[in-house]
Amino acid sequence: xxxxxxxxxxxxxxxxxFKNASKLPxxxxxxxxxxxxxxxxxxxxxxxxxxxQLLLCGITATPPHRDITKSAIGAxxxxxxxxxxxxxxxxxDLKSKGYVILAIEQTENSIMIDQYDFSRNxxxxxxLGNEVEGVSDEVIALCDDVIEIPQLGTKHSxxxxxxxxxxxxxxxKPYMHA
Numbered sequence: 001x002x003x004x005x006x007x008x009x010x011x012x013x014x015x016x017x018f019k020n021a022s023k024l025p026x027x028x029x030x031x032x033x034x035x036x037x038x039x040x041x042x043x044x045x046x047x048x049x050x051x052x053q054l055l056l057c058g059i060t061a062t063p064p065h066r067d068i069t070k071s072a073i074g075a076x077x078x079x080x081x082x083x084x085x086x087x088x089x090x091x092x093d094l095k096s097k098g099y100v101i102l103a104i105e106q107t108e109n110s111i112m113i114d115q116y117d118f119s120r121n122x123x124x125x126x127x128l129g130n131e132v133e134g135v136s137d138e139v140i141a142l143c144d145d146v147i148e149i150p151q152l153g154t155k156h157s158x159x160x161x162x163x164x165x166x167x168x169x170x171x172x173k174p175y176m177h178a
Contacts, residue, residue: 018078023052024175025123027094028168031087031139032058032130033160040071041161042128047075049172052123054079055094057087071161091127091142099125103143104167105135106156110148113167119174126167128160 013021028046033039039061046054056062062083063069063076084090091101100121118124127143129135134157140146149158149166158166 013078015074015078018047018050019080021050023050024172026051026168026171027053027055027099027123027125028164029055029087029090029094029125029127030057030060030160031127031135032133033060033128034131035160036061036065036067037071038131038160040068040073040076042164043068043072043075043079043081045161045165045168046079047072049168051079051168051172054081055084055090055125056081057084057090087127087136087139088142091125091139094125095142099123100145101125101127101143102171103127103129103135103140103146104149104163105129105140105146106148107140107146110146113147113149113170116145116147116170118171124171126164126171128164128167131160 026049028042028051030039030042039056043054061068062081068076094101100123102124104126127135127139147167149163151158
Protein backbone atom coordinates (compact mmCIF):
# COMPACT_ATOMS: atom_id res chain seq x y z
CA UNK A 1 0.00 0.00 0.00
CA UNK A 2 1.47 3.41 -0.91
CA UNK A 3 2.38 5.67 1.98
CA UNK A 4 0.98 9.18 1.94
CA UNK A 5 3.80 11.74 1.91
CA UNK A 6 4.16 14.14 4.80
CA UNK A 7 4.18 17.87 4.03
CA UNK A 8 7.87 18.12 4.88
CA UNK A 9 8.62 15.48 2.21
CA UNK A 10 6.95 17.53 -0.55
CA UNK A 11 9.82 20.05 -0.68
CA UNK A 12 7.49 22.97 -1.37
CA UNK A 13 8.88 26.43 -2.02
CA UNK A 14 8.64 29.18 0.54
CA UNK A 15 6.87 32.37 -0.59
CA UNK A 16 10.26 34.06 -1.11
CA UNK A 17 11.57 31.09 -3.11
CA PHE A 18 8.37 31.13 -5.20
CA LYS A 19 8.76 34.85 -5.90
CA ASN A 20 12.31 34.26 -7.16
CA ALA A 21 11.59 31.05 -9.10
CA SER A 22 11.11 31.02 -12.87
CA LYS A 23 7.45 31.05 -13.89
CA LEU A 24 5.51 29.49 -16.72
CA PRO A 25 4.74 32.12 -19.40
CA UNK A 26 1.03 31.97 -18.62
CA UNK A 27 -1.16 34.75 -17.25
CA UNK A 28 -4.68 34.25 -15.98
CA UNK A 29 -7.20 37.04 -16.44
CA UNK A 30 -10.39 37.13 -14.35
CA UNK A 31 -13.12 39.08 -16.13
CA UNK A 32 -15.48 40.46 -13.45
CA UNK A 33 -15.53 37.34 -11.26
CA UNK A 34 -18.01 37.83 -8.40
CA UNK A 35 -17.06 35.15 -5.87
CA UNK A 36 -14.06 35.76 -3.65
CA UNK A 37 -13.88 32.02 -3.01
CA UNK A 38 -13.46 31.49 -6.76
CA UNK A 39 -10.76 34.18 -6.85
CA UNK A 40 -8.94 32.44 -4.01
CA UNK A 41 -9.20 29.07 -5.74
CA UNK A 42 -7.69 30.52 -8.92
CA UNK A 43 -4.83 31.96 -6.83
CA UNK A 44 -4.21 28.50 -5.39
CA UNK A 45 -4.21 26.81 -8.82
CA UNK A 46 -1.98 29.57 -10.21
CA UNK A 47 0.46 28.88 -7.38
CA UNK A 48 0.41 25.14 -8.07
CA UNK A 49 1.46 25.70 -11.69
CA UNK A 50 3.73 28.67 -10.96
CA UNK A 51 2.03 30.94 -13.47
CA UNK A 52 3.51 34.33 -14.24
CA GLN A 53 0.71 36.60 -13.07
CA LEU A 54 -2.98 36.80 -12.21
CA LEU A 55 -4.87 39.84 -13.52
CA LEU A 56 -7.98 40.75 -11.54
CA CYS A 57 -10.34 42.91 -13.59
CA GLY A 58 -13.41 45.05 -12.99
CA ILE A 59 -15.45 43.90 -10.00
CA THR A 60 -13.10 40.98 -9.28
CA ALA A 61 -12.04 41.29 -5.64
CA THR A 62 -8.40 41.72 -4.69
CA PRO A 63 -6.40 40.59 -1.66
CA PRO A 64 -6.26 41.01 1.19
CA HIS A 65 -9.66 39.62 2.04
CA ARG A 66 -10.68 36.82 4.40
CA ASP A 67 -12.83 35.06 1.76
CA ILE A 68 -10.01 35.03 -0.80
CA THR A 69 -7.58 33.69 1.80
CA LYS A 70 -10.09 31.02 2.83
CA SER A 71 -9.65 29.18 -0.49
CA ALA A 72 -6.22 30.52 -1.53
CA ILE A 73 -4.67 29.36 1.76
CA GLY A 74 -1.84 31.87 1.40
CA ALA A 75 -1.27 31.52 -2.37
CA UNK A 76 -2.37 35.15 -2.74
CA UNK A 77 0.89 36.09 -1.01
CA UNK A 78 3.02 34.15 -3.50
CA UNK A 79 1.37 34.69 -6.89
CA UNK A 80 2.00 38.07 -8.53
CA UNK A 81 -1.25 39.86 -9.28
CA UNK A 82 -2.45 43.17 -10.58
CA UNK A 83 -5.85 44.85 -10.72
CA UNK A 84 -7.20 46.53 -13.85
CA UNK A 85 -10.37 48.61 -13.87
CA UNK A 86 -11.46 46.82 -17.04
CA UNK A 87 -10.66 43.51 -18.68
CA UNK A 88 -10.27 45.30 -22.03
CA UNK A 89 -7.45 47.35 -20.50
CA UNK A 90 -5.76 44.19 -19.17
CA UNK A 91 -6.07 42.34 -22.48
CA UNK A 92 -4.70 45.30 -24.45
CA ASP A 93 -1.75 45.50 -22.04
CA LEU A 94 -1.03 41.79 -22.52
CA LYS A 95 -1.36 42.05 -26.31
CA SER A 96 1.20 44.87 -26.32
CA LYS A 97 3.59 42.48 -24.53
CA GLY A 98 3.14 39.73 -27.13
CA TYR A 99 0.77 37.39 -25.31
CA VAL A 100 -1.63 35.16 -27.22
CA ILE A 101 -5.03 35.89 -25.66
CA LEU A 102 -7.35 32.91 -25.18
CA ALA A 103 -10.92 33.31 -23.96
CA ILE A 104 -12.36 30.29 -22.22
CA GLU A 105 -15.92 30.38 -23.47
CA GLN A 106 -18.54 28.72 -25.67
CA THR A 107 -18.80 30.49 -29.02
CA GLU A 108 -19.66 29.58 -32.62
CA ASN A 109 -16.04 29.00 -33.58
CA SER A 110 -14.57 27.90 -30.27
CA ILE A 111 -11.87 25.23 -30.33
CA MET A 112 -12.33 22.24 -28.05
CA ILE A 113 -9.54 22.22 -25.49
CA ASP A 114 -8.29 18.79 -26.53
CA GLN A 115 -7.89 20.10 -30.09
CA TYR A 116 -5.96 23.25 -29.17
CA ASP A 117 -2.15 23.20 -29.48
CA PHE A 118 -0.91 25.19 -26.50
CA SER A 119 2.70 24.45 -27.45
CA ARG A 120 2.49 26.87 -30.39
CA ASN A 121 2.30 29.86 -28.02
CA UNK A 122 5.44 31.42 -26.55
CA UNK A 123 3.29 32.99 -23.86
CA UNK A 124 -0.45 33.03 -23.37
CA UNK A 125 -3.15 34.66 -21.29
CA UNK A 126 -6.23 32.69 -20.29
CA UNK A 127 -9.36 34.82 -19.85
CA LEU A 128 -11.99 33.39 -17.51
CA GLY A 129 -15.35 35.10 -17.21
CA ASN A 130 -18.04 36.06 -14.76
CA GLU A 131 -19.95 33.20 -13.13
CA VAL A 132 -23.24 34.19 -14.83
CA GLU A 133 -22.33 36.15 -17.96
CA GLY A 134 -19.04 34.46 -18.88
CA VAL A 135 -16.37 36.37 -20.79
CA SER A 136 -17.81 39.63 -22.12
CA ASP A 137 -18.41 39.98 -25.87
CA GLU A 138 -16.14 43.03 -25.91
CA VAL A 139 -13.27 40.96 -24.52
CA ILE A 140 -13.96 37.95 -26.78
CA ALA A 141 -13.60 40.27 -29.77
CA LEU A 142 -10.02 41.06 -28.65
CA CYS A 143 -8.98 37.43 -28.19
CA ASP A 144 -6.82 35.45 -30.59
CA ASP A 145 -8.74 32.22 -30.01
CA VAL A 146 -11.63 30.90 -27.94
CA ILE A 147 -11.17 27.60 -26.12
CA GLU A 148 -14.08 25.46 -24.94
CA ILE A 149 -14.13 22.60 -22.46
CA PRO A 150 -16.48 19.86 -23.75
CA GLN A 151 -19.31 19.02 -21.38
CA LEU A 152 -21.62 16.05 -21.51
CA GLY A 153 -24.07 16.71 -18.68
CA THR A 154 -27.07 18.94 -18.13
CA LYS A 155 -25.20 22.11 -17.07
CA HIS A 156 -23.90 24.66 -19.54
CA SER A 157 -20.70 25.53 -17.73
CA UNK A 158 -18.20 24.54 -15.06
CA UNK A 159 -17.54 26.54 -11.93
CA UNK A 160 -14.81 29.06 -12.75
CA UNK A 161 -12.38 27.55 -10.26
CA UNK A 162 -12.79 24.09 -11.81
CA UNK A 163 -12.52 25.57 -15.30
CA UNK A 164 -9.31 27.36 -14.30
CA UNK A 165 -7.78 24.11 -13.07
CA UNK A 166 -8.56 22.28 -16.31
CA UNK A 167 -7.34 25.07 -18.59
CA UNK A 168 -4.20 25.97 -16.62
CA UNK A 169 -3.23 22.29 -16.58
CA UNK A 170 -3.61 22.02 -20.35
CA UNK A 171 -1.72 25.27 -20.95
CA UNK A 172 1.07 24.16 -18.59
CA LYS A 173 1.60 20.72 -20.12
CA PRO A 174 3.98 21.80 -22.92
CA TYR A 175 6.29 23.43 -20.36
CA MET A 176 6.15 20.50 -17.95
CA HIS A 177 7.17 17.97 -20.58
CA ALA A 178 9.90 20.08 -22.18
